[in-house]
Amino acid sequence: MLEITQLTKAFGPNKAVDNITLSVPQGQMVGVIGRSGAGKSTLLRMVNRLAEPTDGKILFGGREVTALRGRALYAWRAECAMVFQQFNLVGRMSVINNVLMGRIFHHGFATAMLQIFGPEERALAIRALDRLGMAHTALQRAETLSGGQMQRVAIARALVQQPKLMLADEPIASLDPLNAKVVMDALRTINREDGITVLANLHTLDTARTYCDRIVGLMEGRVVFDGTPDQLTDRQAREIYGAEADDAFSEGVTSTSLRPAQPVRALEGAE
Amino acid sequence: MAQSSIATTGFVIPPGQDPVSVFEKHRAELLRSRLVMNITLIVLFLALLIVSVIISRFYPERLWNGLPRIFEYFGTVMPSLEADKLFEGRAENGKAVPGSLLFWYSDIGKYVRLLFETILMAITATMLGVALAFVLSFPAARNLALTRWSNILARRTAEVFRGVPEIVIALVLVFAVGIGPLAGVIAIAIHTAGALGKLFSEVNENASMRPVEGVRSVGGNWFAEMRFGVVPQVLPNFVSYALLRFEINVRASSIVGFVGAGGIGQELNHTISFYNDDRVMAVLILIVLLVTTIDLISERVRTRLIGRENLI
Structure with a gap:
């Protein structure tokens, strides 16, 4: 159970996240939507403390995440995996070692610096890569991969952390539709099979609708929608994205999903 | 590999x-x-x-046996100060009293003038060298050079410039333009251009090519690409390296005087070869003080600059 209480992050006079209260039960897949600058990334980054909150609390399983320091904080980050828009892999390192980074918290100084990982850990990493169809690239350098492949390696890295919570900050914003589908399917599978809570920032509405149990809409740092995909009406979506009432607004325009081609309507009057 | x-x-x-x-x-x-x-x-x-x-016969016992001789030398150039006369002024006959600070530093006026000259030499040489290095650094960067030949030319030029020690260039220039700071300034500037040209070009090679492509996509020429795509990215790094070089150049300009190219080194050479007494120590202390002060100030400035992103 992830409990966010009155969380605020201010950059000078601007509040990127403004008094957000949110409660996520274990195993839920939550999509966070909103315009760019609505505070989606800041919210996610505060959960694993890559960003420090100005005010408010985050609790996970009764533990106060916002109060953690030192090794306890590293332990929390190890437990709460993060997937980034730009993958954040080490390009000049092999894929397998990138994935094994996910085990770094469990190592002492010497074995970590010298990259000494045991056969069990390697097996864990290979199985994670294999789940994402990437095991065959294990010995290549990460920079030789394509974007979609890199994101799958990044998810494998997150998996070997054996996390309870997975944060995904725009995981598919830099990917083509097919790779976006592969990555979102992977996140969904991980959520279903392993019972890992997934909190994902998504830039397209239809992805959020397709994959998430719950959608949270942010606007100017505040929660303006919180409910199931069915509850999200066109009017509310319009409000979240701040579209003017008479602006054309269609989910299809921003859609990156692959769907069967629409049959072309027969011309009226044509025989 | x-x-x-x-x-x-x-x-x-x-x-x-x-x-x-x-x-x-x-x-x-x-x-x-x-x-x-x-x-x-x-x-x-x-x-x-x-x-x-x-x-190189790098054997520990040679080092061990030579160690005492270092202290021996310093013994010969130590000032003989006497506690009770330390702050005494000139005697009635207008001469400083032996054992006083004034006696030890009786040439202080000359030292200060030369120290000042040393700093000015370092500043001038750094400015000239940085300007030349800046020009060289763009063609010398593999990702930015327009043609392979301009790249090779810029790289080789920088290599030659930094390959020759500044003291050697100074020696040649003293022969050409005569004794004095001009030879030293040019010598240090040339070496600076070579060394910084290399460092600057490496910074350029690590710059992101995205802004460059952005400028190219709107119809900018090579100079516009460099000016707006690269310079804003690399400038903080350039400034930091230039200041580091300034510190090095202060040391260099206190040395080139040995071959007659101006600065405090001239006086150090003079005291060593003519007197070899406490005056050597007097000059040495001033050089160490000068270099340390410049280092400290420059380090402050550098750490301040590194975090700043709005530098042009």
């Missing part, structure tokens, strides 16, 4: 086979092939190390 192994690092997992065991097999193969190379390199390194120790 690692580049060549990339092609062979991919492998296929036959359907139905355990991915872990397939991976372990390939990993073992890769490690074996690297082991041979690594052992060869280590053996080669150790052999060269032993040869260098023998040739």
Whole structure:
């Protein structure tokens, strides 16, 4: 159970996240939507403390995440995996070692610096890569991969952390539709099979609708929608994205999903 | 070395086979092939190390025996100060009293003038060198050079500039333009241009090409690409390196005086070769103080600049 209480992050006079209260039960897949600058990334980054909150609390399983320091904080980050828009892999390192980074918290100084990982850990990493169809690239350098492949390696890295919570900050914003589908399917599978809570920032509405149990809409740092995909009406979506009432607004325009081609309507009057 | 192994690092997992065991097999193969190379390199390194120790006769006992002689030398150039006369002024006959600070530093006026000259030399040389290095750094960067030949030309120029020690350039220039700071300034500027040209070009090579492409996409020429795509990215780094070079140049300009190219080094050389007494120590202390002060100030400025992003 992830409990966010009155969380605020201010950059000078601007509040990127403004008094957000949110409660996520274990195993839920939550999509966070909103315009760019609505505070989606800041919210996610505060959960694993890559960003420090100005005010408010985050609790996970009764533990106060916002109060953690030192090794306890590293332990929390190890437990709460993060997937980034730009993958954040080490390009000049092999894929397998990138994935094994996910085990770094469990190592002492010497074995970590010298990259000494045991056969069990390697097996864990290979199985994670294999789940994402990437095991065959294990010995290549990460920079030789394509974007979609890199994101799958990044998810494998997150998996070997054996996390309870997975944060995904725009995981598919830099990917083509097919790779976006592969990555979102992977996140969904991980959520279903392993019972890992997934909190994902998504830039397209239809992805959020397709994959998430719950959608949270942010606007100017505040929660303006919180409910199931069915509850999200066109009017509310319009409000979240701040579209003017008479602006054309269609989910299809921003859609990156692959769907069967629409049959072309027969011309009226044509025989 | 690692580049060549990339092609062979991919492998296929036959359907139905355990991915872990397939991976372990390939990993073992890769490690074996690297082991041979690594052992060869280590053996080669150790052999060269032993040869260098023998040739340079770098034996601990030589160092140990020579150590006392260092202190011996410093003993000869130590001032003979006397506690009760330390702050005494000039005697009635207008001469400083032996054992007083005034006696030790009786040439202080000359020293200060030369120290000032040293700093001015370092500033001038750094400015000239940085300007030249800036110009060289763009063609010298592999990713930015317009043609292969301009790249090679810029690189070789920088290499020659930094390859010759500044004291050698100074010696030649003293012969050409005469004794005085001008020779020193030009010598240090040339060396600076070579050294910074290399560092600057490496900074340029690490710059992101995205802004460059952005400027190109709107119809900018090469100069516009450099000015707006690269310079804003690299400028904080350039400034930091230039200040670091300024520190080095303060040291350099206190040395080139040895060959007559101006600065406090001239006086150090003079005191060593003519008197070899406490005046050597007097000058040395001033040089150390000067260099330390400049280092401290410059370090402050550098750390301030590094965090700043709005520098043009």
